[in-house]
Amino acid sequence: MTTFSLSRREILLIAGSATGAAVAPAWAQSPTSAWANLEKAARGQTVYFNAWAGSETTNAYLQWVAAEVQAAYGIRLEHVKITDTADVVKRVRAEKAAGRQAGGGTVDLVWINGENFAAMKRESLLLAPWAEALPNFKYVDTVGKPTTLNDFSVPTDGQESPWGMAQFTFYADSKRLPQPPQSMAELLALARRQPGRISYPRLPDFTGTTFVKQALLEHVADASVLVKPPVAADFAKVTAPLWQFLDALHPHLWRGGKQFPQNPAAIRQMMADGELLLALTFNPNEPANEIAARRLPASVVSWQFAKGTIGNTHFVAIPYNAKAAAGAQVVANFLLSAKAQARKADISHWGDPTVLDLAKLPPAERALFPSQPLPGQVAKPAPTLPEPHAAWVEPLEKEWAKRYL
Known part of the structure; x- marks a missing residue:
């Protein structure tokens, strides 16, 4: 047969x-x-x-x-x-x-x-x-x-x-911020030197949640626990360093961390107006788009933290x-x-x-793709850090709201 x-x-x-x-x-x-x-x-x-x-x-x-x-x-x-x-x-x-x-x-x-x-x-x-x-x-x-x-x-x-693709990205006017922070620790140091000039979107805005997840990745003792759904019994222990970091950061944020901008677009406008030092996005090309549309000056640069930032695929x-x-x-x-x-x-x-x-x-x-980065695009892409398991989002947002709203 x-x-x-x-x-x-x-x-x-x-x-x-x-x-x-x-x-x-x-x-x-x-x-x-x-x-x-x-x-x-x-x-x-x-x-x-x-x-x-x-x-x-x-x-x-x-x-x-x-x-x-x-x-x-x-x-x-x-x-x-x-x-x-x-x-x-x-x-x-x-x-x-x-x-x-x-x-x-x-x-x-x-x-x-x-x-x-x-x-x-x-x-x-x-x-x-x-x-x-x-x-x-x-x-x-x-x-x-x-x-x-x-x-x-x-x-x-x-x-x-x-x-x-998408990857958590920061951008700022290089004339106002010539040395961008390269980690959450450096961001905290900058906030202490320049109080009231940094913020992030209020959760559950997606970019705001990503900011919190980035901070979690940089402070968690063992990142491998984040690839699986959180265990209720361990959630407080795993996230304790995150809340310690945010507790230290928030008093130095815009309006003392008592209020948060609604979304990344609001932060972008506040950065363009000089009220904030930097903005954040999940689209690495957004600053280049804004420069091309003449809504941001050509002196704006974008970057990702040296050891990597959270990224994902849609x-x-x-x-x-x-x-x-x-x-x-x-x-x-x-x-x-x-x-x-x-x-x-x-x-x-x-x-x-x-x-x-x-x-x-x-x-x-x-040849259909450009060979050199355009003004505002990330000149040196950093490693892509994987998202925590999707099941982390809801408990993180709930705990954040409980603590900071």
Whole structure:
């Protein structure tokens, strides 16, 4: 009897196209022909992409993506504009409870990471592993950017495809702050020398929470405890050095640490006005964007702490019951193309750092990315420190509010 050896790539591609047009048996296909058949199944599908819509540049970028995938693959991409990804998780959860199985869902693709991915993975709300079978996944930097395979310390296991990078970054006018702090300890020393001229966003603002997590990473006795959910019995002991640091820092902050700015945009404006010495962001390209838009002077520089700052990857995922699963995979693969990643990294379009390893790209595609940093971009990127497990967020925010609000 003849037996057939089926590659993992072939299995995933065929499994993920179940809701599209009929395809040949997987054993009869090479990876190339399997993908070609998946593209054929995707043609004519409408992909409902649920994605945050709070940025004009992001919305414009998705309009460009929609035009590209329509022209190249015959896929209609609909941007379902959302304000909170948690609402999408609730919707898919409700569909599962109502028995809406494969092909019966209302969400085909979702922009996701962190707690929302952890919840969907835990509750089996995502399509079986498919991301690492995408043709363009081979260009992803899984070594230099390990968070492309690990979402807030939760392994992605091929259930979401990396889309963009983020890393905790500081920026300031070099004329006012010629020697930026390179650690939380140096930040505390600066705050003591310049009282009232440093702050961070009030939690639960995401950037404010990241500031607290960065401080936790720099003060925890054993960082390995942060890769797993916190144990209630040990939470106080693990976080005690963090609260000691914040207790020392807060009296020297803006308004004595009794009030905190609402969000990073408020801090950016206060820094631009000279009220604060530095600002903070999770997008390393934000200062360059602001300089290009002439909202910040060209003397603004950005940096990350010498030993590293928290970073993560944001992804796209496909719910288990997506109606256009084939089309969603084709769109996700396009989002990983050099063409799409270079446009997204371009500060004139978005300025979102790429997930690709440029050294893996053919020379012509590598040339789509700038070779030198622009004014305001990080000149010397620091190591990316992994996010603590997603389950740390809620208890940290609750304890912070209890202590400081």
